[in-house]
Amino acid sequence: xxxxxxxxATARALxxxxxxxxxxxxxxxSRQPLRRLKRSKPVVVNHDISPNHARLRAxxxxxxxxxxxxxxxxxxxxxxxxxxxxxxxxxxPQVDGMEFDQYDTPYARWIVLHEYxxxxxxxxxxxxxxxxxxxxxxxxxxxLGLLPNIPSDLLYMDAPTKPYIWEATxxxxxxxxxxxxxxxxxxxxxxxxxxxxxxxxxxHVIGIVPAVFSRxxxxxxxxSALPVGRFMDFDNEKSQAALMNxxxxxx
Numbered sequence: 349x350x351x352x353x354x355x356x357a358t359a360r361a362l363x364x365x366x367x368x369x370x371x372x373x374x375x376x377x378s379r380q381p382l383r384r385l386k387r388s389k390p391v392v393v394n395h396d397i398s399p400n401h402a403r404l405r406a407x408x409x410x411x412x413x414x415x416x417x418x419x420x421x422x423x424x425x426x427x428x429x430x431x432x433x434x435x436x437x438x439x440x441p442q443v444d445g446m447e448f449d450q451y452d453t454p455y456a457r458w459i460v461l462h463e464y465x466x467x468x469x470x471x472x473x474x475x476x477x478x479x480x481x482x483x484x485x486x487x488x489x490x491x492l493g494l495l496p497n498i499p500s501d502l503l504y505m506d507a508p509t510k511p512y513i514w515e516a517t518x519x520x521x522x523x524x525x526x527x528x529x530x531x532x533x534x535x536x537x538x539x540x541x542x543x544x545x546x547x548x549x550x551x552h553v554i555g556i557v558p559a560v561f562s563r564x565x566x567x568x569x570x571x572s573a574l575p576v577g578r579f580m581d582f583d584n585e586k587s588q589a590a591l592m593n594x595x596x597x598x599x
Contacts (some may be wrong), residue, residue: 372470404463406540411454411519420467424448424460427467431520436583451517453480457548458538461533469537471519473545476554477509485515487554498556503577503589508554514545516555516592523583542594551595559586 407417414421425446432438433447441445455478461469474485483489488507490498519541521533546552559579579590 404461404468404536406536407460407462408540409458409460410456420460420462423462423465423467424458424470427470427522428520431522432518450480450483451486451575455480457544459537459544461537461540462598467522468525469521469533470543471537472517473541473553474515474516475511475548476507476513477511480538484509486517487515487556488591497595498576499580501578502556502580505576512549512551514548514550514553516541516553518533519555519557542592545594551593553592553594555590555592556580556582556587557590558590 352581364469407420409417409421425448427449429440429442429445433440433442441449451472451474455475457473458473459471460467461471475487476488478484482494485507486495486498487502488509489495490502492508493500519537521537525533541553554576556577557573559575572593573590574593575588576591579586580587581587
């Protein structure tokens with residue numbers, strides 16, 4: 349009899365992040381634990397990204413620097429509403445045209461790509477080792493049964509709570525971005541997410557992504573992404589949890 353799919357995935361995960369594997373796992377690995385990167389003060393990013401996209405700018409928002417960015421946070425939350433509520437039809441909290449949830453706290457960082465003041469794309473980063481009231485971060489809360497719309501068995505192992513792992517959620521490119529620009533903007537967004545995560549002291553980012561995400565990022569030479577959970581069906585698209593190594597990407 350062959351090795352079960354879940355066991356194979358757990359074995360592969362060991363090579364990237366041994367501490368994610370449950371204590372009673374039959375799989376062992378002699379490699380040293382993942383190198384823990386020193387935390388550093390988050391860098392406020394607001395600069396031209398690439399000579400080929402000189403008009404496109406990236407900003408990393410936090411509660412402590414919102415006053416430097418005018419209404420960018422408001423526009424970002426409105427772009428999230430357009431993407432996730434108006435376009436995808438998700439049932440999410442909203443007010444004054446803005447989408448938000450329980451993870452938009454002072455612990456979060458929001459990476460926003462914008463052009464001439466118009467939000468083009470964004471993603472949110474959340475620490476995995478912090479809690480706010482009843483909630484920690486989305487994948488862990490789902491595993492604990494706190495989010496009924498996400499299966500509790502989404503991971504092959506216990507959700508991590510480590511200072512050097514952050515979670516990425518609410519990744520989007522606004523529907524109005526033309527098809528001939530979407531891949532370039534997605535690529536730049538992932539590069540900025542990786543850079544911000546490293547500035548926060550992270551070596552890995554975990555998130556629920558489309559099942560083709562790992563192959564897509566490998567093909568573009570962006571990140572090393574390893575599936576760490578079963579397939580799930582969101583918006584008629586197969587998705588799964590993936591662990592992304594941001595420490596290996598060049599700046």
